Every structure is written in C-alpha cells, then in structure tokens.
Amino acid sequence: MLDSELQEPPAKVRRTAESPDFSDKVSRTIAVCLRCRKKKTKCDRKLPQCLRCVKAQVPCISIDPLTGAETPRSYLLYLEQRVQSLEDELARRENGVGSRVNMLAAAVPGTAATTAAAGTASYSSPGGAGVDVHSKSESQAMGYSALVKSDLASDKVVVPASELYIGSLPGVTFAKLMMTALKMKNLNLAVEPTRNMSTAAPPVVHSAMLPPKATAEQFLHIYFTQSNSQLPILHREVFLRKYFEPIYGHWESQLDLGALVPRSRGHQDIPRENTWFYNYKLYLMQMLNGHGHESELAQNISDSMEVPLQYHKPLFFLNIVFALASLANHLQYVSTISELFKTSAFKYLEHAELGDDPLENLEITLLMALYSLMRPAVPGVWYVLGKALRVCVDLGLHNESTDKADKTTAFVKERRRRLFWCTYSLDRQVCFYLGRPVGIPEASIKTPFPAELDDSLIREEETVISDYATVPGRGRTSITIALMIFCIRQIQLEVQRTLYENEELPRRFKDIGEWRHYIHSKLERWWSSTPKHSLDTACGFNVEYFTLNYNHTRLMIDGLSPTCYSLTKDAYIRVSEATRNVMGCYTQLYIKKAINYTWAAVYNLFMAGTSFLFAVYHCDEVRARHSEQDVKKITGHCVVILTLMRESCSAAQACAEMYHTLSGAVLKLRYGSAPGPERSEPLEESTSTSTTLENRMKVGAIVHEYEQEELASAEWAARWPDQGFSPEDPLSLVNLYPGNLDVFFEELINMSPSEAHTPRENTAEAYDVGTNTREGKKVLELIQQVPGEPIWDQFFSSNEGRSSFS
Template sequence: MQPAENPQSDIPGMGSAPRRKHRQGLHRTQIACERCRARKNKCDGKNPSCGTCQRAGAECIITDRLTYQQLPRSHVDDMKAQVQALQEENDALKAQISFLQQQKQHDLGAAVEEAPKPQGKGAATVCGRELAADIGLLSLEGTSERKYVGESSGVYFGKIVGAILPGEAKSLPAAAQLTNPLRFGLGRRDVQKPVNVPREPPPRPILLPNTEMANRLQEAFFSHRWPSLPFLHRPTFLKKHFESVLRDGINADGASLFLTHMVFAIGAIDLRRKNGKLPITPLDYFKTATSFYLSVLFENGNLETIQGLLLLSTFAISEPHALNAWMVSGLAMRSAIELGLHRHVESGSLFQSEMRKRVFWAAYVLDRNISITLGRPLSIQDKDIDVELPLSLSDIDLLPEDNSPGHGRSGPLLPSDLSTFIHIIKLRQFGSRIQSVFYPTKTAGLDTKLVSSERDIFRAELENWIVSAPRYTLPTPAVFQSIEWFQIAYNHALLLLYRPSPACPETTTHSLRICSDASISLIILYLTLYSKNKFAYTWVSLHSLFVATVTMLYTLTRQEIRATTTKNVTESNINSSLSLLQNMADVWPEAAGRCHQVIERLGGLILALFDAHLSSEEPQDNANLLNINQEESFGEIIQNSLDWFGIRQQSCVVTPQPEISGLISGSQFDHHPQQFLQDNSLGVQYNMDEMMDLDGLLEFGFDMSLPLMTDAFDSNNLFANDSRPNQ
C-alpha cells in the first residue's frame, strides 16, 4: 500500500523543504562589555579581554543577560579552570587515600599473624594496661595545659594591684570556648573538644577579587602596614606575585598565591575599619591562603617563606580567630636565623642585602613586641646580632638591578622611606634591655639601689628617642607614622620602666606620679586615635589600654596622687577607657567585654576613696608606712584580698596601701561587706557576690592566654590556664 502523500509537501517552507542555511561570514553578536557600551565603541568580544579594554589596560566587564550581574569576561573560563584543578586535586587525594588504606590493611594483617595470642589472666592484664595507656593518652589530649607568662606582661604588678583591693572570691563564668578555630599546622593536642558539635565543613578557595578591589586591598596594606614592617618590596611584589595571580588565577605559583592572599587579608582589615563591611572578609582570604598554599611556601625555605610567616604574624595580632602570633613570630625569627639573616654578610647586591636586613629586623620587631607583652623569653639575644640596620631607602630608590652602594636618603622625611621602621627597631631594642634588667627570672643577689639608678640612664635614652621621632610633613594614613603613636610607645615604655618590677619592687611617690601621668596620657592618646579613625584594634593595643587603666587606678590609692586630681576628672578618665573598651568589643567581644567589667568595678572602688575622705581621718602612723623597708611593705596581705584573688601561695606578698587598708581592715567589712560598701557611698551599687576573680580574665579568643595584668592572680604561680583551643 502506497503511503499517502502529504498534501503540504509541495508548499514552500513546509514538510521536507530544506532548512534555510545561515549565511557565511555572519556570526552571532558577542556581548559588548560595559566600557565599550558606555563609549559606544564596537566590542570584538575577545576573551579574556576585548581589544579596546586590553589596549586601555582596563578590566573587561560584561553584564549577564539573565541575572544582570556584572562579571569579568573571563569569569566562565576562570571557573572552568578552577573546577578542573579541584577535580584533579580531588582525584589525586582519593588515590592517595585508597593507597594508604590498602597499605594499612596489609600492615595490620601481618601484625596479627606475627603477634602471639594472649592467654589467661596475664593476657587480660596486658590488654588492660594497653587500654589504660590509651585512655591516659586520650585524657592528656583532652587536658588544657597551663601556659607560661612572665613578669614584663604585668604579672608582678598585678600581684600588687590584687593585694590592695577588697572583695569576695567569685569568678566570672568561664568564657565560651571557640569551636573549631583555624590551626596553623601545629595542631594542639591539649584541647577537649565539645560534644555533639557539628564539624565545620572544609574551607573552599574563594574567588579572587576584581582588579579594582585587589588594587584597593594591596594599597591599604602598603599604606597602613608597610611603614612599620617593610619586609615586602612593593615593586617586586606587584610584578612577581600580584600581577601573576590576577593574570593566571589559581594556576599561578603557590608562593605567589599565598603572599597575595595574605596581603589581601591584612589589607581587608584596614579597609573594613575605614569602609565597614566588605563582600569578602579578611578571614576568608586567610583561610584560602593557609588551607591551600601554605605547604608550597614552606617547601621553598627561602626569604619568601619568612615573609609569609611575617604576614601571618601581622594578621594574627589583629584578628581574634586566626592563629598563635607568638609561635608564628618565633618560627619566623628562627627561620631567619637559619638563613643567617642575623649576621653581617658582604654582598655585592644592594637589593639583596637590604631585603635580608628588612626581613630580619621585621621579625625582630614582631618577636620583641609579642614576647615582651607576654613576658616570655626572646627568640634571640641582642649580643648575637651583628647585622646592620637597613638603610632609610624607599622601595622606589631600592631596585633589584641597582648594585651601587647605598647611603640612605637625605632631605625631608617621606612616608615611603624607612625612618619609621628604623625608629621602631630602636624602641624594641630599648624594650628588650628593660626586660632583661628590671624583669629577670632570678632576682637573688641583685642590688636594688644599683638597678634603680639605671632608670635614669634608661630615661635619658627614652627622652632622646621620643625627641628624635620622625615628623612627616606629608599626610599619611599609617597610624605608626602619627605623633600619637610615638607618644603612646613612649608612655608605654615609661610604665614598663617605672611600675613595680621584680628588680625594683619598691615604689616611691615620684615613680607613681610618672606612672599616673603616663597611664592617663596613654588613655587620652588612644582616644585621640579613635577620634581620627586610626585606632588599631589589636590585642597588643587592648593589653596596653588595660594595663594603663589599671595602673592609673592603682596610683590613685595613694593620697599624694589623689590630691593632684579630682573625682570628676578621674571619673572622666575611667569613662574614656570604658568607651574605648566598648568599641574594641566589636573585634574582641569577650576579651574587651570582660576588661570593661573589671575596669568598671575597680573604678567604682577607687572613686569611693574620694567620697570616704579618708585622708583627714587616717591615723598619723599611716604616713610612716610609705617609707618602711621592702620586707615590711611586702609582708602580709589581708585575708579578704587573698581569698578574692586566690594568691595565697604567690611568692610576692604585698601589704595593702594605707588608704585601702583603713577602708577594709575593720571587722565591719569582714562580716558585712555589702552593708559596709553601701555605708561608704560607693558611686555604683556592687553586689560583692558578683565581684570577679581576675584569674584567667583573657583566656579566650586571644593569642594563647594573653596575660595582661590578670594572670598574676592565678593560684599556680606564674602560670595561666589557657582555655583557648587549637592554637
């Protein structure tokens, strides 16, 4: 049977009629980029950049027709390359896991065949011992070890402050431990992991920022951080690392990817302070750098490795959830020593010689700053260093192809030279000498009068340092190049020099006045920086602010110091410190918050002295207490103070100051502390049951357990319980 003919087969364009072919020479129109569209230019649509944008050196941006989202023209190609690279990495990891599993099963089977079978009770005992050993090992892994903090951190002075304040021992609730914080290749085994906490998914690499944002981030880093730590040569970094990463993406060198992402991370911290929230957080850049490219950096073992460690240390000081700044800075210094950067080396290349100096002295500055703050031993002694200070050359004046001998620049100081960095090096050298003289581990046999006389020598050097501090005629955004920062460093050194120390435990009215003025100046200078939006929210700044405020309150326990001020002025200074701590809580929520509570309570106790009018009611014998010898001055502590601060076993015992002693020594305080405080007109009503123990105040979210003044009140002399996990 013949098939029926299609009645429409003869109609043109219907049925089996051939489809119209596309004319040769015509192509589908490519999406014009935004730059060509705005200029009404013809866009050739080439990848990764059209010809017009490529000639202009601009980024080629197109708008997606469906989502109307603006993306780089090479966005799809970059994503495909990233997916392919991740797929290859995933396949390699799967193959490695499979191989290790097979090898483990093979080794386990061989061990089972060779091992003798246990028999009877003896075998059960052996198995029980092995199980007990395993349980003991697990117990050790879940135990929080106690970390050493030294005297220059404020431990010694903290004992004195703790001894003169009344109250009942009631600790604040333990701070909530951070779960699953980042690790820096040095996994801690002493942390008890919380139960039933979902595991954080593994980090994934973030997309690189567009060219505009990338330039803003690197500009922020070199404008704000480079003047104080110029361990990166900007032209070299931009040409060798930055541009290659933007051009090649994840296919760039691993060291370049790490250095660039860490520069982005630190620059994002400064941009966040200036402009608020950013689309990608500093922690995102940090996670990408440490999770995917850190191993490549360590494989190199060269100058770039130390530069990467210095970037990590810089980031850790400013970011509460990053890593252990003390350990990383120590690793950077030891790596520098391994390469011999601490020794003078004759080199024909000015660039290579100067970069070695810059990297070493940057590691030196970070090591001194962190170690003295924590009161821990320095990574290297000054006597073991013979390398010269770097020349005060800007990066433009120091080029890789320049082999001529350098002499440093002359003329007016510029924000782009090394004058700030060199001055900071001298400050850290000064601080290390103070620590060795006034905060030694062993004080037996020390001549207190001789050590005290050395203060005058140190003071003269410190005055010369502040007088010769750089002054810049051109505006600079870096806080380290501001007059306020140099004044802060000067006053902080004064506190380190004049507050009670193991080598000089005695306090005089003269030294207390210096400490009082320096601490008040520190608070006001920090407030000035905050008003200019230049305040650095680092844990070193938080330590400095807290120490200054506690020192100010301590000096006000003396009638001679209180006579120089008024209650209103003191209350204003306390409120200034509290406002700064409140703002710092945005970055360090728990640490700054608990510091705020401590200062608020101690401030209330000190303000009560102005209302009590004890100066006119004190017995005349109290005046003689100021001049008694060291053994009598540091002999006995009131039991209430011991109970509150938990320092009954401390090696340093201090007698309360006369005014405080008169306030708390009566039986009325011993039996009815709350009623006593109400009768003595405290400015704020305090519940003594809520007075906190300062032990371990900052054992959370900080680098190790940043001791500040507070770890002095721990009952296990000089050791602070570190509850921060996974450092």
C-alpha cells in the same frame, strides 16, 4: 580581817592597761613589729601601734608566729572589739532588745550612728581598757568593725555602698579591691557563660571573592602605610610587579604607597585580557547569566573556579595582604572580612611555599605570624614566630659578620636586614608585653639596621652599589617609621631584662636609680626624634603608635615590677601621667577606627587603667592632680573601648567588667561620690547596624560592582557607621557606677580578714629592693594575670577549635 580573807576565795581581778603587771604581760606576748625588726630598732610593742610606726604614719605590722602571715597590730583590737560586740549582741538578744543593724551602723565611720556617738563613745576591751574613739589609730582599729558581718545566717545584714566608707582603713588595700573584683567577674562568667565570647562556636568561613581593583588598591594603601611601614616585610616595588600586576594590571589609583611611587620603572605591560582579575570577572558573569545576583551561587562559582598555577603565589600574597589591611583598620570593616581573605590566601599556601627562595618563604612565615598576632589562629603566633626565628638563625640573618653575608648583592643584603629586624621586632613585642624570654639574645646580633631609603631606590638589578647602607638618605621615608619601631623595641628589651627578669645591672651604674635616670634619658631622646604629625611621616602613618609605645614604656619603667613592688610619690605621679596618656591614645585610635593589635590593646588598656587606679587610690598628690570628673572621664573611656573590642578579643569582655567594677569602687572610696543613676544605653552596637553590615557582605553587591564601568569602592567592604562615641562624653555609653557596686562591697566585707592584711609602704626609700611589699606584688600579679591568661589561650596557644593555617 586577814583570817576572813584567807577563809574566803578572793574575787577574780580583771586586769586593765593600768594594772601594774599588764604591760609586762603584754611585752612578753606581743611580738616586735615588722618595721622595727627590719630597721633593727627597739619596739615599744604598744597597741594598736608602736610609737615609731605612729610617727612614721605607716601601718604597724606583726608576724603571726604560727602562720607567718603579716597582720596589722590594730587587728588584735578589732578581734577584741568583735568578741565584745558579739557578747553584747547575745546579751541584747537574751533580753529581747537591740538590733544588729544598729550595732553595725555604729561601727561604720560616717554614718549617723557613728556621728552621734563620736563625742562620748569609748571602747572597753575584754581586758577592761578604756580607749578614746577620737584618736587616729583607734579610729582605724574601730574601722575594722565595718568588716563585721553576722555569722548567723538568720541575721544577715547588708550595708548599702552609699553608707560605706572603708577606703582609709589599712586593711582595705588595692590588692583586696582587685581580688574582690576578680571574684565578682568569675561569678558573673559562671552565671552567664554565654557572655564569654571564647565559648561561642566559630562561624563557618568561606573564602573571599576577589575584590574589585579599586578596593584592592585601597587595601594595599592601608597595608603599606600602616603595617609595612612598621614591619617592612615586603619590598613595595617587587610586590607590585610580582603579585599585583599579574592579577590586576597596572596600578591606577592616585593613592600613594609611600614617599615615592614612580610608575615608569618596573611596570610590566600586561594586556588587560591577560590579567587574572579580568578573566575571573568574565567567567563569573557568564556563569551567573540569567541567575541575577544570587549570593550563594556566585560564592560557589568562585570557590570552584580552577585557577592557573601561575596565579597561585600572587593570589596568596594579595589575599594575605588584604587580610592584614582589614585587620590594621579592623574596626572599619565587618568582623568576618579578614577571615574570608585569610581563607582565600591559604588555598594557595602550598604552592606559594614551593619556591626556591628562602627569603620569600620567610616573608610568608612572617605574614602568617603577623596575621595570628592580630587575630586568633592555629597555630598561635608564638609557634609561627618561633619558626621564623629558627629560619633567621639557619640563614645567618642575625650575624652579618659571616662570609655568607659578604657574597650577596646589595639588594639581597638589604632584604636580609629588613627581614631579620622584622622578626626581631615581632619577637621583642610579644615578649615585652607577656614577659616571655626572647628568641635570639641581644649579644648574638651582629646585623645593622636597614638603610633609610625608599623602596623605589633599592633595586634588584643594582650592580654598582655594594651596600645600600653607604647611600645617603633623602629625608624621611616609610623605613624611617620601621627604624624608630626597632629602636623602641631595643629600649623595651632593656627595661624587661633589668626590671622584669632581674638581670644584673651593668657595672657603670651604681644602683637602680641611676639606671632609671639613664633609661629615661634614652627614651626621651627617642621620643624627641619621632614625628608628631602623620603629615611628617611621608606615608600618613598614625603617630599615636609612637605616643603609645613611649607612654607604655614609661609605665613599665616607673610602675610595679618584680624589682620594685613599692612606688614613691614621684613614681606614682609619673605612672598616672603615663597611664592617662596610654588610655588617651587608644581613645584616639578607636575614634579613627585604627586599632590593629587587638590583644595588645586589651592588655595595654587593662594594665594602664588598673595602674592609673592604683596611683589614684594610694597617692594624695595624684588625686590632687585629677578631679573626680577627670577620673570618671578617663576610666569611662577605658571601659567603653574594652567593651567594644570584645568581638575581636574575648579577654576584653572580662577585663571590661572587672575594670568597670574596680573603677566604680575606687571612685566611691577615694572621692566619696554616690552611685549615679542606671543608664539604659547598651554598650554593644545595635542589631540593626550589624544586620545592615552583614547584608552589605552579600556577594550580589560585589557582582554589582563588577558591572559598573568605573569600579568604585565595594559596598561589601563598608565601613562601620559612627557609633556616637565622643571622647568628651563617655557617659553616653557607660554608667560609670556599676549597678552591682553594693554587691561588690558586700563581697569585700565577706572576704577573709587575712586576705585584707597586705601591708604597704610609701617611704622615700620605696624604690629599694629591700622594701618591696606584698601588696605591690599581688597587684602586679593580678594586672598580668587577668588579661594575660585568656589572651595567651586565645592568641598564642596551639589549641584546636579556631581558624587554622593548615
């Protein structure tokens, strides 16, 4: 017997997991898992997961020694299974039986084939190890077969999204969903470049005709209640006396511009026939005599009209304020109106800047910066704001401890404070949203806040009061709004420095958790001091902006950041609450047609919407708090508003498309609902509506207003009609399940497996810097990149091709 065995070669022995030397072989070749290595504990190196990772209910991750990539241990089983399945498929093809569709369907959890085989199915690896399909870890490993797609083009299989359920797999991370949505968005833009609004040629824009007095008063009301209340660049009483009255005469409207509007002081007795508007209208009517209301002729007459030098500066300030007012409520007006007013203003810019008052020149610069913040212009707001910061430093506005500040009057001192803090607020706002370094460091600022007094109480001719800061206030004024905005900018800067610029924690805090408790308390105190109704603001200010800043700051504190790429369960819950409120604020602002900073709205909406989906995707407690219908409604609002904002910010179109796809995928994966029926209602406004509004812009309508005895609100500034958007029914405007959801999952399946292996942790110590994960980092990068890059190109660069200040 022994001789025969020696004479014949032994049969090849196939090792199995039960083989006595198999475990030794594996232990020498399979690396220690990443979690055990970090915790410095012994790893049993079992497949598909080590025992410690199974108990902790976290993915068991290994490091590839060649590439350094993090790879789930179950991926090894997936590779073995894939090799085996392909070998079986080749065998079936050679025998002329079997179907690739059946093989793929059998590998997808939840399909009929999987269900039928669930009771008896087992898996033998190439090594011969039998594995029970019913075990949880094995189910995850088997799930990777859902990512299998034929490498042979002749046998391509597409599984409908309605048959896929791959969200529970450790390899399908939220980062991978975002990358797939981004890939699809880029493909859409490549196929349909005309949908990218930034590629459209800019329209030819003429200067605006001077609006009727009643319309001018309406614009000033909007500016001083909604814009100047946040950034008090202009002193209301000085503005009316120096710029409004020489053009239009005495203020006649019943509209209040603040808490107090006394007309007995500062009013100039300018005869009506000496105002520029009276002569402008008279000249225009004479030139049009016998020609009817021909728009082109009236526009040409207005453009060629010679304006006396004494009116150049007032016309600059009036027109730029009209432009800002139309942008503050830009959804209420035709899209070109602000550009018309800006063009009119800059006809007189050169003369406006010739004055010898440096603070007035700073006002001009800040108004230009504010315009370019709301609407793309060249140079971008980053460069205009940079000029304002340099002027502030040159004039010493940031440091009141100098001798120069002590020699000024109370009025000038108050004016200097206001202009500095306006510059500060704009700088902090831009830097907070886009993660840019601030222009003037906090340690260099030694200028107190302006006094909480109405403009009517701060007088140029004052000689008794040396500092208005010593005068007691008389309740809330429009400056109260500005002071609250300045305070939230300070809080936001503190958040940015600590969480996004990795500055060292102040020594009074032992760790980042204690600092978070402190900053939350500080934010809550600010929030409790803000008025909760517009009637409490003394000027009708939209209090949604307080709610918006509050919740956006909460998101920045508790959400993903370079200091923390992992979230705890409580953090997920706080993020979901904050993001839901942010999107709710923009819904209310859209209904009121009161969205002003369009780029900030797009950036905030995309960040909030994506962070909300991130929390829904990862946290069971968040899903328990939000039903499927809640998520549909919240994400539907976000898609609708992003889409309808694409005219004012080109980044909105791409963000809307990507978020639409991403929200549909998350709803499918986490709530398992089937895609809904396609809806035929388009998101964009109808052509007839747009045409009607453009017709109302014709100059003939303006001339008709001039001929009326009582000048009513001009039709050329007509408000947008109701779009039919209801906060309770976003389904009327958007199909929450995009038609390309099947294509999305096909792209998801086709992604390289290495892209899927981005581990995540959800442990109690997840706020510690040492447990940051790659997925959180990738998600944060994508959230900032998708809207950030096109917004920067459109609003902040110095590229030519857009409207220019020069």
